[in-house]
Amino acid sequence: MVSRVIPVEPFDLVIFGGTGDLARRKILPGLFRRYCAGQIPADSQIIGAARSEHDATEFRAIVAEAIREFGGGKACEDGTLDEFLQRIDYVTVDARGDTGWSELASKVRKDLINAFYFSVGPGLFGDLAERLHRYDMADDDSRIVVEKPFGRDLATAKALNASLAKHFDETQIYRIDHYLGKETVQNLMAVRFGNMLFEPLWNSQYIDHIQISVAETVGVGGRGGYYDKSGAMRDMVQNHLMQLLCLIAMEPPAKFDPDAVRDEKLKVIRALDPVEPHHIVRGQYGPSADDDGFRTHVGDPASKTESFVAMKIAISNWRWAGTPFYLRTGKKLKARTSEITVVFKDAPHSIFGAEAGRHNNELRIRLQPNEGMTLDVTIKEPGQGGMRLVDVPLDMSFAEALGPNVAEVPDAYERLIMDVIRGNQTLFMRGDEVEAAWAWTDPIIEGWQARGEVPKTYDSGSDGPTDAMAMIARDGRIWREIKL
DSSP states (O other): OOOOOOOOOOEEEEEETTTSHHIIIIIHHHHHHHHHTTOSOTTOEEEEEESSOOOHHHHHHHHHHHHHHHSTTOOOTTTHHHHHHTTEEEEEOOTTSOTTHHHHHHHSOTTSEEEEEEOSOGGGHHHHHHHHHHTTOOOTTOEEEEESOOOSSHHHHHHHHHHHHTTSOGGGEEEEOGGGGSHHHHHHHHHHHHOTTTGGGOSTTTEEEEEEEEEOSSOOGGGHHHHHHHHHIIIIIIIIIHHHHHHHHOOOOSSSOHHHHHHHHHHHHHTBOOOOGGGEEEEEEOOBTTBOOHHHHHTOTTOOOOSEEEEEEOBOSTTTTTOOEEEEEESSBSSOEEEEEEEEOOOSOOTTOGGGOOOOOEEEEEEESSOEEEEEEEEEOTTOSSOOEEEEEEEEEHHHHSOGGGGGSOOHHHHHHHHHHHTOOTTSBOHHHHHHHHHHHHHHHHHHHHHTOOOEEEOTTBSSOHHHHHHHHTTTOOOOOOOO
16 A cells, blocks of 8 residues: 655745754654655755754754654665755744844745744743744744643643734644644544444443553653653643543544534543542652662652553543543553553343353554554354353554555654644644643642642552552453553
């Protein structure tokens, strides 16, 4: 199967923070891969902008090095890389001053699509938005891309929204969450709304519970200062896991339209019940043979910040009343994996007797690694006397099912940046959606602080705190094993 690539219209993309880590690891290599795929027109222009003193030649060398290191093995022969670098320019700018802005304005062409990627801290969003208008670079058709964290609570999220709204309409603001650009995440909607097999069963009558797990093997590393102020709740649950929850739980939108989809996601967030303290487990990984532990990395021997969160969530609407959602995410766990498991209820009556055991169907959606889906179905165990039942997987790995060219499918950042150029906001968070998520999250965090709760210590390379296992076990359920 060969992916069909549709070129976008010519554009000018300015990357503020163009010398930063995100630009080097994700944005620039992703743009190069899209150029290699024939999706970026040759007359497009990519301009890096940052405080660092570089000329265009020096920045092109930085871009070339980043592509060779993080480009994912894409071939650079036949002059493709040199061609791409000719589309690269650079301007030294001061986000809070006037240095470089006139020069940058002279390079941005007003007769093309203009997009501005704010690959910087949120404290600079308002300054950049104001200067784009002061120097007449932005108009009603311009787009801006802003990275998370979009605030650290409801108050700061509202302030950020207000600062951007002074200069840009909501239809011009693209709040990026790379999880929504993953192929499998988008397939959630295709599986649900494109198959008669699933959607009639997608409710509390047939589904026992749903698990969403995002596990990492790495620790906080060099992000200790940021992470100690954030924690897993702000860094992962409020955005990544919340978005996955919305896509799993939302009602069918009237059409595949940006606002129709986001309207339904917003309804899910507003239907979330407050979470009781005994339905949340916080954890913090301790020291191990290969790691000094969370508190050493963040530089605070008494830190109460969590590196792991597990919780039981209820959605109070007709579709999901009585069906719990179990979410967990953590660092320094035994495997790197992101997976959604939909556990269907047992058959109401077994004709095979007690010896056949209990069996239910599970749909597992793997986001990483090895993107794909597995549906467990119950069959007769071959070669056995009597009617002995066994669960077997119907496994669809994208790499196997779609052939070798699946590797050419854009990664999350590639897809989302191209959606910005197309003007498609379906996979981006809307301002009211972000605020609603913080409105639900804030009381949970405030409750921890008011009670002075200390996270449970767990071993690196484990499944997390044992209390998380006990929490779901109280309901007669178990977590799906964290494994590759």
